[in-house]
Amino acid sequence: MKKTDYYPIDFKEDFFVFLDQTKLPFEEVYVKTDDYNKIAEAIERLEVRGAPQIGVSAAYALALAFKNNNSNSSNIFETAYNRLAKTRPTAVNLFWALNEVKKIFEEKKDSENIYKLLLDKAIEIHKDDIIKCDKIGQNGLRIFHKKSNVLTHCNTGKLATAGDGTAFNVIRQGYLNNLVSFVYADETRPLLQGSRLTAFELEKSGIPFSLQSDSTAAVLMQKKMVDLVVVGADRIALNGDTANKIGTYSLAVLCNFHEIPFYISAPTTTIDKTILTGEDIEIELRSKFELLKLNNINVSVDEYEAFTPAFDVTPSHLISGIITEKDVYTFPYNFLNE
Numbered sequence: 001m002k003k004t005d006y007y008p009i010d011f012k013e014d015f016f017v018f019l020d021q022t023k024l025p026f027e028e029v030y031v032k033t034d035d036y037n038k039i040a041e042a043i044e045r046l047e048v049r050g051a052p053q054i055g056v057s058a059a060y061a062l063a064l065a066f067k068n069n070n071s072n073s074s075n076i077f078e079t080a081y082n083r084l085a086k087t088r089p090t091a092v093n094l095f096w097a098l099n100e101v102k103k104i105f106e107e108k109k110d111s112e113n114i115y116k117l118l119l120d121k122a123i124e125i126h127k128d129d130i131i132k133c134d135k136i137g138q139n140g141l142r143i144f145h146k147k148s149n150v151l152t153h154c155n156t157g158k159l160a161t162a163g164d165g166t167a168f169n170v171i172r173q174g175y176l177n178n179l180v181s182f183v184y185a186d187e188t189r190p191l192l193q194g195s196r197l198t199a200f201e202l203e204k205s206g207i208p209f210s211l212q213s214d215s216t217a218a219v220l221m222q223k224k225m226v227d228l229v230v231v232g233a234d235r236i237a238l239n240g241d242t243a244n245k246i247g248t249y250s251l252a253v254l255c256n257f258h259e260i261p262f263y264i265s266a267p268t269t270t271i272d273k274t275i276l277t278g279e280d281i282e283i284e285l286r287s288k289f290e291l292l293k294l295n296n297i298n299v300s301v302d303e304y305e306a307f308t309p310a311f312d313v314t315p316s317h318l319i320s321g322i323i324t325e326k327d328v329y330t331f332p333y334n335f336l337n338e
């Protein structure tokens with residue numbers, strides 16, 4: 001694979017452009033659209049994904065609802081807002097970004113060029129995420145006390161944000177600063193964000209890595225092959241309880257047992273200040289066919305029932321530190337004033 005660059009989301013000449021992540025790592029297919037419904041569908045299908053990237057994409061989509069509409073009626077806004085808000089329930093960045101755009105709409109809804117004003121807000125949210133990713137990468141350097149072998153889960157790189165990533169950027173900065181020697185990437189069942197997307201990004205970044213099935217993480221730890229674990233987050237409660245890709249909680253428990261540091265990394269836009277603990281986080285349930293099929297080929301019987309939560313919640317006492325663009329926080333967490 002060539003080490004050329006890739007741009008998972010972009011906004012060019014009044015069109016939203018995204019890399020269809022369901023086709024990775026085999027094909028790099030870019031889709032161009034100015035239809036907010038198409039962006040909503042792309043978020044639902046995980047063509048566009050990762051909490052910060054979902055937020056930025058939804059902000060552009062909400063602005064685009066007004067591109068071909070001179071009217072600035074509240075009806076258009078509400079319809080588009082509600083459509084986008086029901087795409088994915090757990091990633092709080094989605095609701096944060098939609099509400100940031102909503103504030104502008106409520107202030108300026110009578111202005112002539114509402115599209116331009118909403119678009120400016122979406123661009124600001126986009127740029128802000130790039131800066132936050134950079135700072136997370138820098139702050140994350142503090143978790144390395146020696147040259148380390150790192151294990152990660154799901155995908156938290158450019159493919160999950162608008163910038164260089166969260167946990168992935170911590171790993172990348174660690175590698176650039178000679179503090180990371182090797183990455184173990186969990187495959188991440190059932191949609192394989194690890195083996196398809198993190199592997200793609202690690203290869204593009206020139207970082208040495210290997211893949212393992214999620215259940216192999218325990219063996220790597222038992223054999224003392226992992227120095228620390230760092231993963232992302234989809235929603236963090238005020239007390240630090242964290243929802244992230246299914247399989248994260250088991251990693252945290254394993255780290256606790258093997259006395260390996262376990263870190264979460266996310267922008268502060270992933271903190272939900274309306275909830276005290278992880279018990280209040282709505283967990284997205286995906287279609288059972290995502291487990292029963294692989295690339296549309298059945299690996300089990302369609303009629304079987306399956307339990308398919310997309311995320312789990314890791315209790316904060318299992319988290320060694322939470323890396324944000326502001327700081328590296330440690331237990332006990334209280335994000336009320338952050």
Ligand code: MRU
Nearest residue numbers: 049050051154156160232233245
């Ligand atoms: O279902 P996905 O692929 O959107 O889930 C993504 C994750 O769980 C990531 O770890 C999380 O969104 C953090 S992305 C910087």
